Amino acid sequence: MNYSLIFMFFIQNTVGRRQLSLQTGASITIPCHYDIKYVQHKKYWCYNAGAAFNYCRILSYGNTTKDRVTVTDYPAQSLFTLTMRDLQSGDTGMYWCAVEIGGITELDDHKDLYLTVQSDPNLSVVERRVSGQEGGSVSVQCLYSAVYQKEQKQWCRSKDWSCYTVGRTNTSQNSAVQISDDGRRSFSVEMSGLQQSDAGWYWCKTGDLQIPVHLTVREANSAFRDSAVEPTEPVQFCLARN
Known part of the structure; x- marks a missing residue:
């Protein structure tokens, strides 16, 4: 190159x-x-x-x-x-x-x-592009290797790097973020009561590692229009292992 x-x-x-x-x-x-x-x-x-x-x-x-x-x-x-x-x-x-x-x-x-x-990443996500409808919910599954089992798990918004930790956090009057760690090398993020302002880039984070995820929020009762800002690319499905 x-x-x-x-x-x-x-x-x-x-x-x-x-x-x-x-x-x-x-x-x-x-x-x-x-x-x-x-x-x-x-x-x-x-x-x-x-x-x-x-x-x-x-x-x-x-x-x-x-x-x-x-x-x-x-x-x-x-x-x-x-x-x-x-x-x-x-x-x-x-x-x-x-x-x-x-x-x-x-x-x-x-x-x-x-x-x-x-060959075996220490942090990955099942889907790096997710979408949900306004007022609805969306889930993201983040996979981590055993060495990160005791590290703090977070969901961070990219534009201002505001982060949410395990548990439930109300982000506004209507939306909320729920993070659950199963203790078996996977934690899930659920965003409910989605608003248009929730759309954008986020990061799954554990310890010193992050992986980006893009969220699209569709208008309520509208047909799907993919407004993701990233170029189209194959979604990689990979498991984090030891």
Whole structure:
């Protein structure tokens, strides 16, 4: 894979590094949020930026596909997504969501991700795209390996990184989040009383691992219209094992 190099600076942020454990041969779509003031700026997906902390190896630019990587910008939602296909062990490493500002690429510390590609991922989901009707409910099943059995289980909203833990949490007058851990390497998330504002990206999280999930909320009594912001990709069904 050919790289372009771009110099950069870092913004300090208190949110820690995100780590993903992904299955060999799978595809993954990851959301990258940005401030609305950067809506007209160039977006990048970079590799191994943490090696020297002063340059970025660009894998793909916004709204382009390069080799196995596609970056798609959604200005109306102040986010871009990147899709990596046919993941291999050699793809393991540090990656960054980046925005070019004044000719310099700005990397936000809370948007760095460390990807580990292996045959048996330590965290996965049964479905990475789910949908429900307004006023209804939707469930997500998150699978984890035995080493994470005692770690805290969470469901986090991507755009503001607000997280819910095991138990029931009322998110508004009508909607609620219920997280249940069966203690046998699986925890489930149920969102009920869905509202249009609940639509978007979320992360299943346990310990230091996360995996993204996209939620579509359909209008009540309407035909299904898939408004997911990610490119169409095969859904990967994988079990987390020791």
